[in-house]
Amino acid sequence: MDVVKTAKDVANTVEEKVEHGLEVAKESFANVASHLPFANLAKKGSDAFRIEIDLPGVDKKDIELKVEDNILTVKATRKMKNEVKKEDYYLCESNFGLISRSFVLPEGIDKDTVDAKFEDGRLYITLEKEESRKAKSISVK
Numbered sequence: 718m719d720v721v722k723t724a725k726d727v728a729n730t731v732e733e734k735v736e737h738g739l740e741v742a743k744e745s746f747a748n749v750a751s752h753l754p755f756a757n758l759a760k761k762g763s764d765a766f767r768i769e770i771d772l773p774g775v776d777k778k779d780i781e782l783k784v785e786d787n788i789l790t791v792k793a794t795r796k797m798k799n800e801v802k803k804e805d806y807y808l809c810e811s812n813f814g815l816i817s818r819s820f821v822l823p824e825g826i827d828k829d830t831v832d833a834k835f836e837d838g839r840l841y842i843t844l845e846k847e848e849s850r851k852a853k854s855i856s857v858k
Contacts, residue, residue, distance in 0.1 A: 756818060764851045766844040768820060773838040774812065780840060782833055787822045789831070791840065825850040 757769040772780065772793050779794040793816045801808040825847050832843040 756820075758820075761843065764846045766823070766826070768840075768842040768844070770818060770840045770842070771838065772816065772835075772840055775816070775838070777835045780833075780835060782831070782842070784822070784828045784831060787824070787826075788819050789822055789842070789844075790817065790819045791842075792817045793840075 755771045759767050759769075761767045768789075770791060772795075774795045774797040775793045776796070779796070781792045783790045783792075795812060795814050795816060797812040799808070799810045822844065826844050827847045830845045832845075834841045
């Protein structure tokens with residue numbers, strides 16, 4: 718009888734640890750997801766795509782874009798410092814960190830014509846289709 722009770726206790730302990738581990742993983746994922754920059758993806762006509770990424774607090778010089786295989790990776794470093802010096806107190810808050818997002822590109826994107834513009838804390842990336850994949854109008858004679 719003691720062996721059965723011990724086996725049940727072990728099984729219950731294992732189950733509790735697994736459930737706890739899943740909760741920790743869920744909280745960790747939510748924490749990571751909350752630090753990812755927001756991104757909007759849109760089709761721009763029939764021959765281009767546009768990605769907009771919010772990067773508040775990032776300087777243009779701290780943004781890196783790379784296309785490798787069919788993956789577009791955007792990396793940025795945020796360096797913010799808020800410092801207040803008063804007669805009776807001093808406050809210094811800093812926020813530093815690496816931001817990274819990757820996007821799988823659809824087939825037929827011309828990697829040589831990827832265009833990026835940074836304006837008011839938002840990165841605009843335009844992706845054009847390869848010439849051979851663009852829609853062509855044919856006139857009837």
